Amino acid sequence: MRQAIGFLVLAALASGCSENLTTPGDCPGNCPADHLDVRDTVITAERDSTYTGFVTASQGTRLLLSDGFNGAQSIGVVRFARSLDSISYLDTLRLATRDSVILSLTMLGRDSTVAGLTLDVYRLPPEPGLDTSTTYAEIAGLLTDDRRLGTVAIPDKETSSTLRLKFSGAELAKLAFTPADSNVLRLAYQLHSPTPTGIAVGGGASGTTGPQFVSWMRATLPDTVVIQQVPRIVLFNATLGDAADVTPPPDLLTVGGIPSARSIVRFSVPPLLTDSSQIVRATLVLVPSEPVGGIPGDSTLLDVRGIFSDLGPKSPRIETNDALIITRLLEPGSVDSIALDVTAIARLWDSAAGIPPALILAMNPEAATFGLARFASSRVPGFAPALRITYARPYPFEVQ
Amino acid sequence: MRRLLLLAFVALPSALAAQSSQFGVNGLGMPSRELSARALGTGGSFGLFDPMSAVNPAAIREYGRFNATFTLLQNYRSSSGPQQSESGRDTRFPLMAVGGPIPKTPLALGATFSTYTDRDFSLAAGDTVTLRGVPVPVFDTLSSNGGLSDLGLIAAYRGGGWEVGTALHVITGSARLSLTRDFGDSLYLPVSQRAEISYAGVGISAGVLRAIGRRAAFAAFVRLDGHANVDRDSSRVGVVDLPVTFGGSLRWRPLRQLDLATSVTTSRWGSADADLRSLGGTGGRNTVDASFGGEWLRDPASPDRMPLRFGAHFRTLPFPVTSGAQPHELGLSLGTGLIVARQGSGGPPSALLSLTLDYARRTADGGYGESAFMFAAGVTIRP
Numbered sequence: 099m100r101q102a103i104g105f106l107v108l109a110a111l112a113s114g115c116s117e118n119l120t121t122p123g124d125c126p127g128n129c130p131a132d133h134l135d136v137r138d139t140v141i142t143a144e145r146d147s148t149y150t151g152f153v154t155a156s157q158g159t160r161l162l163l164s165d166g167f168n169g170a171q172s173i174g175v176v177r178f179a180r181s182l183d184s185i186s187y188l189d190t191l192r193l194a195t196r197d198s199v200i201l202s203l204t205m206l207g208r209d210s211t212v213a214g215l216t217l218d219v220y221r222l223p224p225e226p227g228l229d230t231s232t233t234y235a236e237i238a239g240l241l242t243d244d245r246r247l248g249t250v251a252i253p254d255k256e257t258s259s260t261l262r263l264k265f266s267g268a269e270l271a272k273l274a275f276t277p278a279d280s281n282v283l284r285l286a287y288q289l290h291s292p293t294p295t296g297i298a299v300g301g302g303a304s305g306t307t308g309p310q311f312v313s314w315m316r317a318t319l320p321d322t323v324v325i326q327q328v329p330r331i332v333l334f335n336a337t338l339g340d341a342a343d344v345t346p347p348p349d350l351l352t353v354g355g356i357p358s359a360r361s362i363v364r365f366s367v368p369p370l371l372t373d374s375s376q377i378v379r380a381t382l383v384l385v386p387s388e389p390v391g392g393i394p395g396d397s398t399l400l401d402v403r404g405i406f407s408d409l410g411p412k413s414p415r416i417e418t419n420d421a422l423i424i425t426r427l428l429e430p431g432s433v434d435s436i437a438l439d440v441t442a443i444a445r446l447w448d449s450a451a452g453i454p455p456a457l458i459l460a461m462n463p464e465a466a467t468f469g470l471a472r473f474a475s476s477r478v479p480g481f482a483p484a485l486r487i488t489y490a491r492p493y494p495f496e497v498q
Numbered sequence: 499m500r501r502l503l504l505l506a507f508v509a510l511p512s513a514l515a516a517q518s519s520q521f522g523v524n525g526l527g528m529p530s531r532e533l534s535a536r537a538l539g540t541g542g543s544f545g546l547f548d549p550m551s552a553v554n555p556a557a558i559r560e561y562g563r564f565n566a567t568f569t570l571l572q573n574y575r576s577s578s579g580p581q582q583s584e585s586g587r588d589t590r591f592p593l594m595a596v597g598g599p600i601p602k603t604p605l606a607l608g609a610t611f612s613t614y615t616d617r618d619f620s621l622a623a624g625d626t627v628t629l630r631g632v633p634v635p636v637f638d639t640l641s642s643n644g645g646l647s648d649l650g651l652i653a654a655y656r657g658g659g660w661e662v663g664t665a666l667h668v669i670t671g672s673a674r675l676s677l678t679r680d681f682g683d684s685l686y687l688p689v690s691q692r693a694e695i696s697y698a699g700v701g702i703s704a705g706v707l708r709a710i711g712r713r714a715a716f717a718a719f720v721r722l723d724g725h726a727n728v729d730r731d732s733s734r735v736g737v738v739d740l741p742v743t744f745g746g747s748l749r750w751r752p753l754r755q756l757d758l759a760t761s762v763t764t765s766r767w768g769s770a771d772a773d774l775r776s777l778g779g780t781g782g783r784n785t786v787d788a789s790f791g792g793e794w795l796r797d798p799a800s801p802d803r804m805p806l807r808f809g810a811h812f813r814t815l816p817f818p819v820t821s822g823a824q825p826h827e828l829g830l831s832l833g834t835g836l837i838v839a840r841q842g843s844g845g846p847p848s849a850l851l852s853l854t855l856d857y858a859r860r861t862a863d864g865g866y867g868e869s870a871f872m873f874a875a876g877v878t879i880r881p
Contacts, residue, residue: 133778134638134679134689138630378686379629441687488629488686495675495693496728496735496777 135491143476143483145364148346149411153358156230156336158466159304160206163287166294172339174287176309177228178330181281185315185326194315198266199273204307205259207298207396214292215252219263220245222284234338241288247272257395283311296468298396302332349477350387354461354470363483367455371489372447379488380444384436384473385481391470392430398469399425401462404443408454415458428469520577521825521860524780525817527615527645530592535569535876539833539854540791541809543759546717546747550595552610552650554705554719555663559606559654564598567878575870604656614646617673635682644673646697661707672696699726699740713751720744736777739769758792767816783824787813802850807833823863831856852876
């Protein structure tokens with residue numbers, strides 16, 4: 099009998115090793131929500147600034163080719179690595195001749211409503227050299243018919259495609275090198291359009307979608323013929339435009355352009371919200387001061403991030419987590435206010451962590467789209483950037 | 499088998515703590531009756547005579563030798579509110595008591611460590627709130643782990659037919675509370691807040707116990723608990739008056755095998771009413787705990803061998819769910835005990851096991867109700 103009772107006791111104890119404490123909360127009375135105070139407030143920006151020069155024309159991941167877009171012309175220039183006159187075969191360098199060549203570009207964005215686009219590819223002389231000091235004016239005069247390697251018709255309606263020029267046989271003479279070239283190929287890409295527009299093509303920094311210069315080299319050996327594919331990497335590329343550099347308007351927040359501009363928007367958020375309360379939603383509201391610039395089909399994202407510390411243009415951006423990078427697709431021509439959910443960033447703004455209540459606005463990608471946005475700054479009454487914060491006050495646990 | 503049973507109890511993890519009742523959400527929580535499994539088996543009616551309970555300090559003079567008692571309580575309950583119901587279970591370790599007589603003196607010393615009030619609960623509720631002018635569904639969970647504990651240091655004296663005892667009570671403890679709110683709209687990130695509410699207070703108690711003839715006895719006690727300081731994360735948020743508690747009990751043995759008792763206790767929790775209301779709570783009410791029960795001994799010569807214990811109790815609870823409506827509890831209990839080990843063959847018991855099954859029905863105005871089955875097991879070791 100005692101053993102039976104013992105087993106019962108052990109069974110009861112074993113079943114008691116897990117707990118389920120939850121009981122239904124009924125309102126009012128046993129209602130958790132009774133004392134949770136959730137409020138809403140709007141804070142306008144107090145100080146903001148625009149800084150330029152973050153990504154230059156030669157650092158963007160795309161080249162922007164324009165024929166009259168925004169009344170401006172822009173071309174792309176590229177310098178490839180030195181070409182070789184030999185190939186490696188059976189561990190031995192063999193003298194080789196160029197059998198054929200492909201020059202290609204990858205179109206990444208265009209306005210598909212504009213038809214009849216063509217792309218001219220020019221071979222540039224060794225002088226002037228291509229580097230960060232090269233200007234549009236220096237190159238534009240060199241784009242003559244005798245330097246044109248060919249023209250590629252851009253397929254209508256297609257927003258992305260590979261644009262190729264093939265050379266073989268007698269056409270290879272256009273790509274022959276002279277001692278002055280140092281075996282370096284320099285190219286310029288110019289867009290022609292019946293109506294003002296632009297296209298974006300991959301730049302060298304984009305990797306596989308960048309400009310391609312691929313040669314097929316032939317080496318004739320006593321008993322065989324060897325053909326090898328020899329690509330050359332891009333050492334330099336840039337977008338060159340005839341538009342004069344414009345100083346950002348002081349009362350506006352400018353984002354985008356080449357070189358790229360970023361804006362920092364600063365808020366004075368009371369410690370009540372950041373330290374003792376919990377932010378459940380924060381929405382940044384920006385009012386465009388002019389239609390958002392850009393061409394349809396050229397994806398332009400507004401990129402909003404927090405900053406680790408406010409060091410002006412050198413403020414390090416918080417990008418440790420994808421959730422802390424807020425983006426919004428900008429519609430070219432839009433004048434609608436933009437509301438971005440920045441809750442994840444706002445939750446970092448407690449004084450103990452030292453994260454300043456500020457947001458940095460940038461274009462994504464930078465210096466690689468036609469997109470340009472200008473927003474009203476804190477110096478424009480009634481249209482200043484605003485932060486709408488919904489927050490929960492500290493729960494009065496002692497009430498329970 | 500007996501040793502296995504003892505090992506099972508000793509090896510029980512102390513993390514097995516917690517009572518949860520929707521009537522322990524407000525105020526300082528669900529008051530514990532501070533009774534041993536043996537006293538619970540009689541509905542609590544023998545509590546004032548029971549040295550293993552933490553009620554009457556005079557009762558420890560009843561120890562014939564050194565005792566150590568551990569009590570485990572397993573709780574299965576079904577709670578219902580005005581709109582919904584839920585079942586739950588929990589385990590607590592509500593009472594430890596040690597003590598014994600000082601040889602060759604009329605004195606006895608002891609100590610108890612018991613649950614004073616229990617603040618383990620978890621409330622879940624759904625609602626809809628308006629945020630930025632739009633109704634948003636929300637789901638809230640409020641959880642608490644902890645409570646107040648009562649450390650009692652007891653001394654008792656027997657003389658002139660009276661047993662008199664007094665105790666110093668150190669009341670301390672904390673509750674770790676957390677609140678989470680999830681929003682139906684994912685644009686709102688969840689609210690998650692935590693705090694630790696700690697309590698500290700001191701009390702004293704005194705009691706007497708006296709035989710009335712050969713078949714009856716009388717016991718009474720009074721306890722003054724002063725006040726408890728309430729701190730939130732080390733910052734003082736208030737002071738709550740703790741109650742004056744007093745009660746009396748009568749015990750009668752009409753037959754050699756039958757022992758009956760009744761007791762009435764009242765706690766003046768009304769003194770905490772203003773303090774609790776000033777913190778934003780629903781206040782406190784005076785309570786009454788009345789019980790009746792008995793013990794049927796199969797073998798009066800060996801009273802610990804499979805006795806039958808029975809009892810009933812009624813008590814009011816001090817902290818209303820909603821302002822104005824005082825909850826109350828009605829309970830029935832049944833228990834027994836067995837000798838697990840003896841000192842040598844045929845010697846006195848050295849280890850006892852008390853088992854109690856208690857059913858309680860708690861109700862309050864407003865549609866709040868709760869049915870609970872509580873299984874209590876107490877191990878007493880007499881080395």
